[in-house]
Amino acid sequence: LVESGFQFAAGGYLTLRDARYLIEQDRAVESGAVEDALDAAGWQQGFTQTLVLLEDRSIRTSTPLAGGETTIHELADGEGAELIVALMSGALPEDAEPLDPAVAEATTYRTVTSRDDRLVTIVRVDRLVIEVISADAIGTPDETGHAEIVEATLGRVRSVIDTDAYGLSERIVPLADSRLIPLAIAPESPLVHTYYRLIDGTVVAVAGELDAPEADDLAPGVEEIVVSRQTAELASQSWLTAGVIVIDFANDMTAEAFAESGVIHDPLDIFAVDEASDSAQPMTEGLWIDSLSGESRVGGRYSGYRLTVQDDSSVAQMTIRVMGNVRLDQQAVEGWALAQRGCLADGECDPVMLTDLQAAPDPSTPVASGLEDGVYQSLVAAWSLAFDADSWRVEDAFAEGGYDYLYLRSERMDATFETIVDQHGDPEQCVLDELERLRELEDSAVITLGSDDPDEPPGGLEAGHGWVIYTVEPLAEARADEEYTLRIDCYTVFKGTTSLVTQGRAPRDMWVDVSAQGDEIRSKIEIDGLPDSDSGPIRGRIVMDNRTPRIGIAS
Numbered sequence: 001l002v003e004s005g006f007q008f009a010a011g012g013y014l015t016l017r018d019a020r021y022l023i024e025q026d027r028a029v030e031s032g033a034v035e036d037a038l039d040a041a042g043w044q045q046g047f048t049q050t051l052v053l054l055e056d057r058s059i060r061t062s063t064p065l066a067g068g069e070t071t072i073h074e075l076a077d078g079e080g081a082e083l084i085v086a087l088m089s090g091a092l093p094e095d096a097e098p099l100d101p102a103v104a105e106a107t108t109y110r111t112v113t114s115r116d117d118r119l120v121t122i123v124r125v126d127r128l129v130i131e132v133i134s135a136d137a138i139g140t141p142d143e144t145g146h147a148e149i150v151e152a153t154l155g156r157v158r159s160v161i162d163t164d165a166y167g168l169s170e171r172i173v174p175l176a177d178s179r180l181i182p183l184a185i186a187p188e189s190p191l192v193h194t195y196y197r198l199i200d201g202t203v204v205a206v207a208g209e210l211d212a213p214e215a216d217d218l219a220p221g222v223e224e225i226v227v228s229r230q231t232a233e234l235a236s237q238s239w240l241t242a243g244v245i246v247i248d249f250a251n252d253m254t255a256e257a258f259a260e261s262g263v264i265h266d267p268l269d270i271f272a273v274d275e276a277s278d279s280a281q282p283m284t285e286g287l288w289i290d291s292l293s294g295e296s297r298v299g300g301r302y303s304g305y306r307l308t309v310q311d312d313s314s315v316a317q318m319t320i321r322v323m324g325n326v327r328l329d330q331q332a333v334e335g336w337a338l339a340q341r342g343c344l345a346d347g348e349c350d351p352v353m354l355t356d357l358q359a360a361p362d363p364s365t366p367v368a369s370g371l372e373d374g375v376y377q378s379l380v381a382a383w384s385l386a387f388d389a390d391s392w393r394v395e396d397a398f399a400e401g402g403y404d405y406l407y408l409r410s411e412r413m414d415a416t417f418e419t420i421v422d423q424h425g426d427p428e429q430c431v432l433d434e435l436e437r438l439r440e441l442e443d444s445a446v447i448t449l450g451s452d453d454p455d456e457p458p459g460g461l462e463a464g465h466g467w468v469i470y471t472v473e474p475l476a477e478a479r480a481d482e483e484y485t486l487r488i489d490c491y492t493v494f495k496g497t498t499s500l501v502t503q504g505r506a507p508r509d510m511w512v513d514v515s516a517q518g519d520e521i522r523s524k525i526e527i528d529g530l531p532d533s534d535s536g537p538i539r540g541r542i543v544m545d546n547r548t549p550r551i552g553i554a555s
Contacts, residue, residue, distance in 0.1 A: 014046035042076025102147040177354035221254030238324030259310040301423035309341035329359035427466030430490035485511035
């Protein structure tokens with residue numbers, strides 16, 4: 001930290017696009033020159049962090065009085081680093097005032113903007129290019145203080161290079177995939193006041209003037225902790241986050257006590273709004289595992305696992321979550337955890353391929369049809385359907401990654417079958433989800449629970465299966481004669497993650513006569529090789545017990 005009172009404001013690992021932007025800003029360079037230089041220099045990775053001193057440290061939006069920013073670019077070799085240093089030092093801002101170098105073989109200059117007065121130093125260490133900025137909103141930063149910050153930064157960098165002092169970070173098994181996104185922390189994030197601050201020589205929580213964390217907030221005997229986190233966008237709206245926390249304890253006994261029941265949270269992990277955790281049965285020996293589920297901050301449900309492994313006085317706790325059309329293979333995830341245990345024990349820390357952890361095909365990969373001779377076999381989940389090809393014709397069949405869809409039509413009824421990775425696999429929640437989809441589709445219609453058959457229950461629920469019936473009356477004059485009745489069934493295919501959703505639809509005035517046809521085709525559903533237990537409506541708990549009309553999505 002720059003000095004007492006400064007606090008973390010923003011930072012994270014850089015993408016190539018981020019690095020190009022940071023170098024280009026305020027510099028007079030030709031279009032494409034920075035991109036070409038980074039490519040020629042073999043840019044590998046980058047990291048930036050900003051520390052600020054606020055006018056009132058207890059107010060999150062208080063005016064920054066001063067700031068310090070450090071950015072590090074790693075290039076393929078020293079020649080590549082020299083190329084980038086020459087580019088950055090040779091294209092200084094128009095109003096830059098050259099100063100004596102803060103350290104040997106560096107470039108240091110001063111710029112004044114409407115926001116602040118700043119000193120900037122650019123220097124190379126081996127294959128690394130380092131830029132250090134000291135900014136002050138009310139005066140010129142002290143050159144001696146700036147030089148001390150640069151010297152301290154270079155000292156830390158050299159110690160890592162010369163002594164290979166990467167610490168616990170060298171004992172992490174990362175995931176490998178081209179779609180992994182570097183961690184970034186937005187400056188407007190609430191993390192500005194939930195990270196850390198140094199006040200009077202003591203590190204305290206950055207949240208107003210709160211007291212320092214109590215000693216028992218951490219597990220007894222903790223000596224060192226390192227946190228690693230990765231995120232990947234596997235397809236549109238399909239995300240994966242994976243984190244590893246490695247902890248060194250004072251002795252084996254305290255490590256084992258923590259491994260059996262302890263949980264340590266990544267302070268920057270804001271993926272979940274709320275999270276449920278249940279102990280799961282491990283498929284392999286030598287680890288502890290919990291299943292996770294909850295609602296993400298970006299909307300939508302997720303599922304995943306938390307795994308813990310131990311080697312002597314070291315513990316690794318791994319958290320992996322998926323949302324969208326992605327499902328995890330528990331055995332493969334446990335394999336990642338065992339690889340992490342081996343990394344703790346003997347230093348074998350080769351990356352694990354992210355795609356190996358997925359239970360279903362990659363969500364961005366189309367798969368072949370599973371339809372043949374009146375039998376549909378899902379290619380993404382453990383269910384199948386046999387149907388009479390003389391009574392039902394196939395209108396559409398589609399499969400991609402963890403999703404598939406079958407659309408059948410008879411003379412008077414439509415039937416659809418979908419595998420949906422809803423990240424809960426709960427029939428009751430699934431039925432409610434489908435109601436929301438129906439409301440969005442029929443946003444100008446009266447949606448009434450139940451059918452016109454007074455003897456037909458409007459819905460039911462039993463283990464692994466829930467269903468509900470709606471009558472839909474479109475309000476638009478052009479659709480006045482399109483009233484229909486719809487039955488929605490939800491089956492658990494994979495507990496905690498995946499549902500089979502079926503819909504049977506017929507004109508309202510025909511429903512009483514054709515509903516048995518829907519019962520008959522649903523009786524031919526097999527999930528994991530076992531047929532559905534009942535060929536007719538399930539006499540379970542009523543999901544909804546009123547017939548109040550619902551009009552549009554606002555209802």
